[in-house]
Amino acid sequence: MAESLIKLEFPNSLGKPTLNHMLPKTATYRLGYALCNYWEHQVYSVVEQYYRTKHIFLYLGEIKTDVDLSIILRCSTPNIYWIYQLEDEYLLVVNCKHRKIPLKPKEKNYQAVYVPSGDHHSHFEKGTHCLVFYFVVDEELLLRFRNTSLHFIKDLLDKLKESHEEFAASLRLPIDAHVLRHLNKLLHHRKLDELELEGEIPLAIIRLIVIARSAFYLRQQHIRLDVERLAEIRLFIKENIDIGNIYTVSQIAYRFDISPYQLRYAHKQAYDQSLQEYITDLRLKEVYHLIKEEGFRPLQAAYAMGYTEIRAFRRQFIKHFGITPNDLFRS
Numbered sequence: 001m002a003e004s005l006i007k008l009e010f011p012n013s014l015g016k017p018t019l020n021h022m023l024p025k026t027a028t029y030r031l032g033y034a035l036c037n038y039w040e041h042q043v044y045s046v047v048e049q050y051y052r053t054k055h056i057f058l059y060l061g062e063i064k065t066d067v068d069l070s071i072i073l074r075c076s077t078p079n080i081y082w083i084y085q086l087e088d089e090y091l092l093v094v095n096c097k098h099r100k101i102p103l104k105p106k107e108k109n110y111q112a113v114y115v116p117s118g119d120h121h122s123h124f125e126k127g128t129h130c131l132v133f134y135f136v137v138d139e140e141l142l143l144r145f146r147n148t149s150l151h152f153i154k155d156l157l158d159k160l161k162e163s164h165e166e167f168a169a170s171l172r173l174p175i176d177a178h179v180l181r182h183l184n185k186l187l188h189h190r191k192l193d194e195l196e197l198e199g200e201i202p203l204a205i206i207r208l209i210v211i212a213r214s215a216f217y218l219r220q221q222h223i224r225l226d227v228e229r230l231a232e233i234r235l236f237i238k239e240n241i242d243i244g245n246i247y248t249v250s251q252i253a254y255r256f257d258i259s260p261y262q263l264r265y266a267h268k269q270a271y272d273q274s275l276q277e278y279i280t281d282l283r284l285k286e287v288y289h290l291i292k293e294e295g296f297r298p299l300q301a302a303y304a305m306g307y308t309e310i311r312a313f314r315r316q317f318i319k320h321f322g323i324t325p326n327d328l329f330r331s
Helices: 139-144 148-162 177-187 194-242 249-255 260-271 275-292 298-304 310-321 325-330
Strands: 006-009 018-020 035-040 044-052 056-065 069-075 079-087 091-096 099-103 109-115 118-124 129-137 169-174
Touching (some): 056 069, 056 194, 091 109, 129 194, 169 194, 194 260, 249 260, 249 275, 260 275, 275 298, 275 310, 275 325, 298 325, 310 325
Antiparallel strands (some): 006 069, 035 044, 044 056, 079 109, 079 129, 091 099
16 A cells, blocks of 8 residues: 555554544545545544555545644655645644744645655644645646746745745635635546546646636735725724724724725735734723823723723733733833
8 A cells, every 4th residue: 555645643642543444434525546544533533535646646634533632744755735724723833954833724725835854743622623635746747837827836946945944834825716616626536547647637736736826926916906005094093093093893994995804804914913903902002101101090091992891901901011001000
């Protein structure tokens, strides 16, 4: 039996799981032509479906656990893993040279991750039902295609050779409907003989990379177009908080004739911070200013910035500044 590119090692403290090679009926997807490893334990189960063609390794993993579960990933060769997180999320800790890089592949997200050889770790929280699809493509195959959409791959591969750490995780983007349709088509691929498999699967994978990357470029272009407008919105929020006017995200979106979802999404993509976090940050800084510089009592400052739940306000303030409002006032 051909081995998977990554070998799994489960925690000894829970006792050994039983291993068989029959796909359970409960599996969410059945990957055609795939070999199967099915580990079953009283408190967790792991299903691996995988197969190789000449240039591509495909893998579909499904993890269900009733306890916090840590699995060691033993990787024999370094490579780029094109990961599509289909359900739930988990923590992946990649060992790169002299440091560890924590990554959190989120549900309905796509990510290209450079994984060096060696031992890495994945952590699944209690109650997780995680479904992840990934593939590894030979550099030779990727660079053979002349499609201009793939020019970024050569640059990515060149940079990876120079600095593994900087590019340990790149190209992260949500899976849009177009990508998801293509992915589902790939997972439910029609029956093929082995010769067709060698040709059609690699082409399907290349197509998946192209449309995912195209979606990334379109999204980035949309974000760039909105940067000036987002700056205007952020200035509006700051100026109003400075004079004590507090608006919700929905109210701000209505004022600027934009959907709340679009506003939240564009802000998060452009500034790597949610709009609500930005508003909360400004409000707390203004409270801090009112107490420290203007001599307001903590309750007066909190009410001035629209806080009515004082316990929640106090928790936020301590988390933000590492000091209670009363201690700041006394100082």
